Amino acid sequence: MIITSDKTGRRVMNLYMGTGLALTALMMLAGLMLRVSQAGWMPMSPGQFYAVLTLHGAGLIVALMMCGMGGLWFLMRRETSLSASTAVAAFSLVVAGVAGVLISTLFGGFAGLYTFLAPLPFHGSWPNWSTGVFLISMALITLGWMAWCLQMLGAVLRAYGGLRGALAWDFVWHRQAFDASGRTAPPPQAFPALMAGFDGMLAGMSAMLLGVALIVRWMDTRVLINPLWAKNLTYFFAHTYANLIIYMLVALIYVGMPYATGRKYHTSAVLAVGWWCSMVLTLTNYFHHLYMDFVQPGPFQYLGELSSYLSALPVTAVTIFGALMLVWRSGMKWTLGAIFMYTGLIGWVVGGIGAEIDATVPFNVHLHNTLWVPAHFHTYLVGGCLLFAIGWVFLCVESRSQRRTGSLMRWLISLLTFGGMSVFLMGFYCAGAYGVPRRYSIEPSPGPDLAKIATIGATIMMIGFVVALLEGVRLRFGYPDQTAGGQSVQEARA
Amino acid sequence: MTNATEKVTLMRIVAGVTGAIIALGGVTAPIFSHDMTTIAVHHLLHAGMAIGAGLLALSLAPPRNERERSFWIWPAVVAPAIGILLMWPSEYAYLMTHRWLHLLDHLSIALVTLLAVYAAQAYVRGLGWFMLVLVVAMDAACAGGYGVSPGPSFLLNPVPRHNATASSARPVNAVKKAITLHAIGASLYNTMGCSGCHSVDGSKGVGPSWKDLAGYPQKLSDGKTAIADYAFLRTMILDPGKIALAGYPAGVMPDTYKAMLAGPKHPHETELNAIIWYINSLSNKAGKASEPTVPDQAAK
Numbered sequence: 001m002i003i004t005s006d007k008t009g010r011r012v013m014n015l016y017m018g019t020g021l022a023l024t025a026l027m028m029l030a031g032l033m034l035r036v037s038q039a040g041w042m043p044m045s046p047g048q049f050y051a052v053l054t055l056h057g058a059g060l061i062v063a064l065m066m067c068g069m070g071g072l073w074f075l076m077r078r079e080t081s082l083s084a085s086t087a088v089a090a091f092s093l094v095v096a097g098v099a100g101v102l103i104s105t106l107f108g109g110f111a112g113l114y115t116f117l118a119p120l121p122f123h124g125s126w127p128n129w130s131t132g133v134f135l136i137s138m139a140l141i142t143l144g145w146m147a148w149c150l151q152m153l154g155a156v157l158r159a160y161g162g163l164r165g166a167l168a169w170d171f172v173w174h175r176q177a178f179d180a181s182g183r184t185a186p187p188p189q190a191f192p193a194l195m196a197g198f199d200g201m202l203a204g205m206s207a208m209l210l211g212v213a214l215i216v217r218w219m220d221t222r223v224l225i226n227p228l229w230a231k232n233l234t235y236f237f238a239h240t241y242a243n244l245i246i247y248m249l250v251a252l253i254y255v256g257m258p259y260a261t262g263r264k265y266h267t268s269a270v271l272a273v274g275w276w277c278s279m280v281l282t283l284t285n286y287f288h289h290l291y292m293d294f295v296q297p298g299p300f301q302y303l304g305e306l307s308s309y310l311s312a313l314p315v316t317a318v319t320i321f322g323a324l325m326l327v328w329r330s331g332m333k334w335t336l337g338a339i340f341m342y343t344g345l346i347g348w349v350v351g352g353i354g355a356e357i358d359a360t361v362p363f364n365v366h367l368h369n370t371l372w373v374p375a376h377f378h379t380y381l382v383g384g385c386l387l388f389a390i391g392w393v394f395l396c397v398e399s400r401s402q403r404r405t406g407s408l409m410r411w412l413i414s415l416l417t418f419g420g421m422s423v424f425l426m427g428f429y430c431a432g433a434y435g436v437p438r439r440y441s442i443e444p445s446p447g448p449d450l451a452k453i454a455t456i457g458a459t460i461m462m463i464g465f466v467v468a469l470l471e472g473v474r475l476r477f478g479y480p481d482q483t484a485g486g487q488s489v490q491e492a493r494a
Numbered sequence: 495m496t497n498a499t500e501k502v503t504l505m506r507i508v509a510g511v512t513g514a515i516i517a518l519g520g521v522t523a524p525i526f527s528h529d530m531t532t533i534a535v536h537h538l539l540h541a542g543m544a545i546g547a548g549l550l551a552l553s554l555a556p557p558r559n560e561r562e563r564s565f566w567i568w569p570a571v572v573a574p575a576i577g578i579l580l581m582w583p584s585e586y587a588y589l590m591t592h593r594w595l596h597l598l599d600h601l602s603i604a605l606v607t608l609l610a611v612y613a614a615q616a617y618v619r620g621l622g623w624f625m626l627v628l629v630v631a632m633d634a635a636c637a638g639g640y641g642v643s644p645g646p647s648f649l650l651n652p653v654p655r656h657n658a659t660a661s662s663a664r665p666v667n668a669v670k671k672a673i674t675l676h677a678i679g680a681s682l683y684n685t686m687g688c689s690g691c692h693s694v695d696g697s698k699g700v701g702p703s704w705k706d707l708a709g710y711p712q713k714l715s716d717g718k719t720a721i722a723d724y725a726f727l728r729t730m731i732l733d734p735g736k737i738a739l740a741g742y743p744a745g746v747m748p749d750t751y752k753a754m755l756a757g758p759k760h761p762h763e764t765e766l767n768a769i770i771w772y773i774n775s776l777s778n779k780a781g782k783a784s785e786p787t788v789p790d791q792a793a794k
Contacts, residue, residue: 081562082562083562083564085564086564086567089568119754123753139575143571143572143575146571147567147568147571150567150570150571150614150617150621151562151564151567153618153621153624154562154567154617154618154621155562157618157619157620157621158562158618162620163620198624201624201628202628204571205574205628205631205632206632206635208574208575208578208632209578209632209635209636209640211575212575212578212579213578213636213640216578216579216582216583220582220584222584222642223582223583223584223640223641223642224583224641224642224685225639225640225641226638226639226640226641226685227639227687228639228687228690229638229639229640230639233635294690294691294700295687295689295690295691
């Protein structure tokens with residue numbers, strides 16, 4: 001069963017995911033503008049370019065984060081009681097923060113980039129107020145995020161008997177006694193919830209510390225922020241946020257793929273241990289962003305490379321391999337929901353491999369300041385996270401709709417979306433391999449030529465998403481009238 | 495009452511009393527001692543005080559709570575941010591001379607910590623411990639880089655704030671200005687990242703050691719020799735590309751210090767002079783030629 005009769009839960013999920021996807025669409029348009037500008041077709045001034053780049057980066061991360069928050073919240077509400085008003089209040093804070101980011105970048109011209117790495121926010125040509133609005137907005141987003149994380153962490157602790165139960169510790173180490181006691185292990189989607197709550201709180205606290213320190217620095221120029229300290233905090237929280245987005249959306253895979261394949265995703269000892277590893281390694285792999293900071297203590301650099309490599313293992317062994325095995329010979333119907341989810345797994349793998357290459361010190365020296373890095377995180381975010389979110393939405397809609405998507409339409413959407421995406425992403429990868437620097441409004445050759453190809457790819461991809469949206473609306477209007485109370489088709493049939 | 499319940503109650507009492515003693519000690523510290531160390535150490539003392547307040551909160555929180563009390567989420571996430579605001583580093587110097595206000599500041603930090611931990615524990619049992627670790631880690635992490643820019647504060651105040659926190663507030667006179675600048679330079683050496691490449695004990699690093707640098711002849715990559723006087727040192731810091739030292743690869747020293755130390759935003763180049771004073775203090779050949787001119791503001 002993919003949808004419950006819990007109307008409030010559905011509304012909260014729709015609020016988060018609907019807003020998140022709408023914001024994603026807006027940020028994709030902003031991203032398209034950037035590529036068009038780099039292609040030389042409609043050049044922006046450097047000031048405009050970096051302001052839009054700031055908005056695009058911050059907005060897209062928050063948009064996809066909202067999708068993950070809504071989806072995971074909905075799944076956990078099926079397991080334990082969760083206050084909807086708290087979730088809506090957290091959502092309101094995030095939305096208020098997003099509004100502030102829009103104001104500071106579009107009207108204030110703030111261009112301190114989405115990582116707002118100190119001391120960059122204080123050394124620009126934009127007005128001082130826009131720096132303040134941006135920093136306060138990020139603090140609001142962090143507050144909303146932390147409230148959501150604390151609620152999620154509290155939910156798993158209450159539902160599964162504290163941290164030991166939520167980790168499935170006894171299930172892994174004392175299996176016989178565990179089975180004899182009649183207890184059951186947490187479902188697979190509880191692990192992403194625990195990880196999002198736990199790691200999210202750690203990341204949120206570091207973001208809040210840095211955010212308040214920067215706000216204080218903005219108000220009082222006597223305050224000095226150590227750049228290395230700030231960079232460590234920045235990448236600790238930002239990298240963890242970015243990682244958590246996909247880990248949150250994996251919960252949708254754990255529920256969505258079993259629905260699509262008719263097979264169950266079991267909690268196993270391997271799955272539990274894999275998630276323990278991910279919880280730890282996600283916190284330490286950000287060091288690969290500081291390889292070039294020669295003042296960073298050496299042991300952290302080794303730890304960064306090691307944990308960057310190790311963090312791929314649990315993901316591959318547990319989620320990706322597990323999902324592939326679910327699909328293997330399951331006779332799964334390739335509905336749009338299933339197609340998007342499955343392709344999202346491919347995007348995750350490809351983006352992950354790109355990240356691993358960048359996390360390797362000898363390659364990092366050549367690739368880290370090039371478009372290779374945007375290549376890997378666009379693959380990861382657009383080719384992974386976004387597809388998981390869209391796939392989930394389609395599975396939900398398909399499960400209730402009496403209409404079905406025709407084969408031709410599925411081919412058309414797949415071809416436009418994934419074909420366009422491949423061309424768009426290859427523009428980044430090739431430019432990175434050629435050493436085209438990232439974060440340049442005017443790129444050296446062959447950057448502009450590759451940006452032209454990427455722009456065409458991105459346009460095709462976005463047309464594909466628009467067609468998918470129209471198809472989603474068509475399916476939505478196919479809901480049966482008699483299923484009052486929001487029951488699923490299966491429930492109604494039962 | 496069962497044995498287990500009695501044990502838990504006893505543990506709560508012990509934790510509560512211990513926490514209260516630690517927190518009370520931290521809150522009242524400004525009354526008994528006013529010899530401030532560095533700002534970083536001050537941050538760490540706050541973290542210690544937070545441990546006490548957190549333990550007290552855990553002992554006060556409801557022992558059993560199986561259902562969600564979502565109201566408590568909000569103080570739990572907002573209070574730590576207020577705590578960081580209360581640790582506003584540039585105000586420490588002012589607080590050192592206003593001990594009751596300082597006590598109030600400490601009391602507020604202890605109270606917001608208590609609130610954060612209590613609220614987390616009241617929300618869902620067990621989360622209070624997690625919150626305690628987070629808040630203490632946050633306060634302690636401040637020691638890593640949440641400090642004061644000595645230059646502007648030196649210019650803004652008749653009694654240098656940095657100096658006030660470094661030892662105690664003293665009147666400024668002509669002799670002590672040099673000492674003050676040297677101390678500021680030593681601080682900048684750590685806070686501006688110089689220490690990553692330049693040692694002060696003569697050991698070889700990415701860049702030349704500052705020990706016995708000022709006043710000494712330096713070998714250049716073109717085979718010539720130049721005395722490290724004031725102009726040389728100034729150029730090396732602000733325009734490192736203009737001088738290539740033998741034995742050190744070109745292009746490693748960042749050229750970003752020019753914007754941070756000179757230009758319209760730094761008309762008196764106070765921080766730059768402080769660094770050069772510090773370099774001079776490490777050399778036995780330092781003299782008039784290698785020392786900077788004390789800025790006009792400092793001479794007043």
